[in-house]
Amino acid sequence: MLQSMTGFGTARQDGEQYSLTIDIRSLNSKSLDLSIRLPRFLADKEHEIRGIISKNLIRGKVTLNVDYTGGAKGIKTASSINQELLQHYYSELERAADAVGATKTDLFRLALQMPEVIQQGPRTEEEDNQLPVPWETVADLLHEAIHNLNSFRADEGKALTSEIMTYVDRIRILLAEVDKFDPVRLEYIRERIRTHLAEISSSEQFNQSRFEQEMIYFIEKLDIAEEKVRLINHLHYFTETVYLPEPTGKKLAFISQEIGREINTIGSKANDATIQHLVVEMKEELEKIKEQLNNIL
DSSP states (O other): OOOBSOEEEEEEEEOSSEEEEEEEEEEOOSSEEEEEEOOGGGGGGHHHHHHHHHHHOOSEEEEEEEEEEESSTTOOOOEEEOHHHHHHHHHHHHHHHHHHTOOOTTHHHHHHTSTTSEEEOOOOHHHHHOOSSOHHHHHHHHHHHHHHHHHHHHHHHHHHHHHHHHHHHHHHHHHHHHHHHHHHHHHHHHHHHHHHHHHHTTSTTOOHHHHHHHHHHHHHHHOOHHHHHHHHHHHHHHHHHHTOSSOOHHHHHHHHHHHHHHHHHHHHHHOOHHHHHHHHHHHHHHHHHHHHHTTBO
């Protein structure tokens, strides 16, 4: 079954001290064109993230956004109060309050908020290497978002499959019309040949052998039987390929080129106005197919 190349998938995890959301969007592209925006703590995981996406998303212009909200790295560290500096700030604030006659009720709180009064303890190597969100959690969320994106693509693909097969069926109907009018076309050509033969056979310069060779060449040039058979075979192959389980967008594009080649040859060889009109309609349906295949994975 076909899959669309466009889609959206998201996954979210809310922890006690953080919130992590992963969004993946995909648009049309001939290959995998990946753009990633990560929080700083995941910068060294970008290569692994790219590997996961490349393994699970074959084609498309893919945008990944990881949004993290939480404390500074989400990790608590020990802190201490610089007693000497606190006393210095408190004394200065007290003298300033006396000078202007202000109340002293908030002096301690203000002194605590002064620069370098509260000092963070030194971080251990283990703390420095610790992620605010475990990598396993990030990886699980990433796979969930990719799964949701692929589900979206599959749903869109069902609608595209129905639409494309409508165009394929229309080409089959038009080809059946060509097949119906082909005997009429051939009889008209034969009648024209008979008329011309009667006119030129009486000529003294008439060469029977050369005339027969030219007629054989002419009739073969106008014969579209092989093109009709090849076209119906291409349509069958196209239909079988549509329902294969793996992504088939590129293969379907190649088959559609072969379908177009046979339609064009029928049009150039038919030499008949009615069949030419049917060929034009087949080309219109084929263009609709090609347009939709641009969005197929």
